[in-house]
Amino acid sequence: MIFDTSNPDMRKKAIDRVKNLLEKKAKIEVLEKRRNRTYSQNNYLHLILGWYALEYGDTLEEIKQxxxxxxxxxxxxxxxxxxxxxxxxxxxxxxxxxxxxxxxSTAIERFRNYSVKTLNIYLPEPKDLVHLEEIENQLEQYHNKIYL
Structure with missing residues (x-):
């Protein structure tokens, strides 16, 4: 089971569980679970890469690589x-x-800066939902979706 130790209730459950395992003299493994990036972060990345690809005139995969x-x-x-x-x-x-x-986050921020510096292409921030929706709509106009 994964315990979020920032939550006091889950922290107590984790301590109780480890104590129980220690009392049983069980073999245990304790690992720190790092946060993976969020689903929305992945969507955001592909959206801005697609927009850059469209403006640059290349495929999404080529821009990404x-x-x-x-x-x-x-x-x-x-x-x-x-x-x-x-x-x-x-x-x-x-x-x-x-x-x-x-x-x-670091990779995306660097890419946003690179985009403005090299081609003067502004890539909106993740919180700029209106601009991102406009980009998504424009990218969806390309039926082969090479930019999405």
Whole structure:
């Protein structure tokens, strides 16, 4: 069971549970559960990437890989691994699903700044719902939905 220790009732339940397991001399594992990014954060990211792609004249996937990951947020997405057969150190690009909420917020903010600086494309903030709805409507006009 996952306990949210910021809630006093859940905190007490967690302590009681651990005490019970200690009394039983059970093997236990205690892990901190980090927050994943929110569903709305993921939707927001794809909406602004789609808008940028439309304005730039490229596909959403190309913008996401080349601009968002490689150019703007390379340090957040590039990792290395060792090929177990050859021993060669290779690059691996993280998926956005591997980022936590804070990392995703940083990546989005950098991309918004990059967009304005390089192409003078304003990408609205997540709370600017009216502007985001306008963008969503414009993107949906493209029947093949390469920007969504």
């Amino acid at each position: 080349e601009h968002f990951k490689r150019i703007v947020n390379r340090d957040l997405f590039i990792t290395e691994f060792i090929n177990y057969k050859t021993g060669e150190v290779r690059e691996r690009w993280r998926s956005t699903t591997e980022l936590d909420t804070k990392e995703m």
